[in-house]
Amino acid sequence: MTPGDADGPAIRLVRASIGYGDVPVVQGVDLHVARGEAVAVLGSNGSGKTTLVRGVLGLAAVLGGHVEVLGRPVGDRRVRGRVGYVPQRHTVSGAVPATVREVVSVGRLARLGVLRRPGAADRAAVTEAVAAVGLADRLTEPVAALSGGQQRRVLVARALAAEPELLVMDEPTAGVDAASQDALAEVLAAVAATGTTLVVVTHELGALAGVLTRGVVADHGCIAYDGPLAGAGAVVTGLGGGHHHADRHGPTGGLAPPAPGLRGGGR
């Protein structure tokens, strides 16, 4: 809510290695995201995009180097509730017969912590978040009754309800119809305009290309490109299809145009 109440950038990785168990997936990465930036994390399947952001969220192990979020070491409890996350998942779990309002309220609870009871302002934040994703008329409906794209928007509203300073989204447009993508782009543009830092993992920029301005391209656990979004597409194309080039690591900071013949295609 109050940008600037902690010093330091939104995200700072210094020679960071992140992985699972004791196996690093992301290796020796440096990344600095200032407050208010809107960053796309691009790269092919298995390049380490999700692991990178999970490290920032404290959901994957930092195995080396240093990870800071909102000016604090990752995992610091003072940061909890100030970071929103829309995980890589197409829909809300169908096992829970919750309404839109209930699911989004859970996002607000993350901000409140266990000790404070929600008040009128919290209920208003929930309603506002649902309205922001264009689902105001579905507030009391079971989430299971919504389309996949609408369920994704519920997850976005859940993250927005906490009014995060940093919003991390993993593949928010995957499997989402064009109308929902456009709605999401509008929401994110409005969120970015409030000064919230956006980090969006995506295969396909689609409608989000107008909102995100910086591109970070992951390749085999390293960062192959970090710069204006407009320059990132050629790097992604040049790197081709993830696992097919297991022996090839992108040059850190490399801005070279894609070499011919390296496009994805399975060989």
Ligand SMILES: Nc1ncnc2c1ncn2[C@@H]1O[C@H](COP(=O)(O)OP(=O)(O)OP(=O)(O)O)[C@@H](O)[C@H]1O
């Ligand atoms: N929970 C996990 N435990 C062990 N290894 C994992 C785990 N999650 C991912 N990995 C491994 O980390 C590597 C990178 O996966 P990651 O999900 O970060 O890539 P990605 O770029 O997000 O891919 P995608 O676009 O397919 O989601 C893969 O080789 C994967 O097998």
